[in-house]
């Protein structure tokens with residue numbers, strides 16, 4: 030890390046005209062926690078709970094999960110930790126729970142698996158709620174939501190777990206609950222989603238893949254995978270506006286948040302929090318500390334008129350080169 034990035038470690042992420050934008054981190058391994066705390070992360074926007082599941086030979090028990098989640102929550106307390114319920118399927122298969130499909134990214138993944146196996150979902154949520162006792166910094170987030178009934182069903186299960194645990198004598202608070210917006214249908218239903226939960230969080234990696242019909246892991250079509258595609262940017266604006274119209278917070282936890290070009294636009298769109306890999310945090314902070322929110326909004330207006338991702342990328346490069 031260069032000296033000038035290092036000196037920013039204890040500084041807030043604040044624009045030249047005084048707008049604060051909290052920078053959070055994405056975690057999975059315990060090693061990410063150490064790195065994140067070193068970088069001065071203000072919270073965790075995405076804890077990928079499938080990571081500890083991938084490191085085992087069988088499903089971890091509720092008690093094993095409670096300990097794993099407790100470690101995450103304790104390490105960051107009182108800062109918020111957003112735990113995503115199990116997001117397997119797609120490119121993430123558990124060796125002890127094989128899923129064979131022709132189109133895994135359009136198949137049984139994320140919330141679809143755990144609503145079909147409520148015992149997996151309930152054990153996970155119970156473990157999270159127990160881990161949160163006495164701390165209170167847990168947030169729970171639902172992956173791959175594509176319709177409203179999925180949210181209602183998941184909320185029912187979470188409330189049920191909470192009631193059970195309280196009856197068992199645990200002093201468990203209800204955490205904030207959020208939905209990931211990473212399927213195009215969720216963009217169009219963002220207001221209805223925001224009505225039901227406490228926050229939205231855009232998963233721009235999957236949202237880009239699904240909006241553009243480009244496999245995020247296929248090298249042959251990698252040059253078509255553009256998170257700055259005008260359609261993706263329109264979707265991002267729409268989600269932020271929908272969340273705010275319902276008075277709810279909106280964040281983003283895809284790779285776009287960790288790219289200074291994306292971060293400047295997300296700032297201008299009014300995103301309340303950007304969550305990224307710890308290694309991206311210093312460069313995003315540095316970039317945002319060198320811009321004015323008012324200027325970023327002008328830039329966004331200009332970029333939203335543009336019709337091609339490559340031209341948008343060039344414009345953003347030019348903007349950043351003249352600010353920093």
Ligand code: PEP
Pocket residue numbers: 075077116211231232233234235236282283284
């Ligand atoms: C995303 O889809 O943008 C996201 C953050 O989740 P993941 O990369 O784990 O699918």
Ligand code: MG
Pocket residue numbers: 172211232234235
């Ligand atoms: Mg995703």
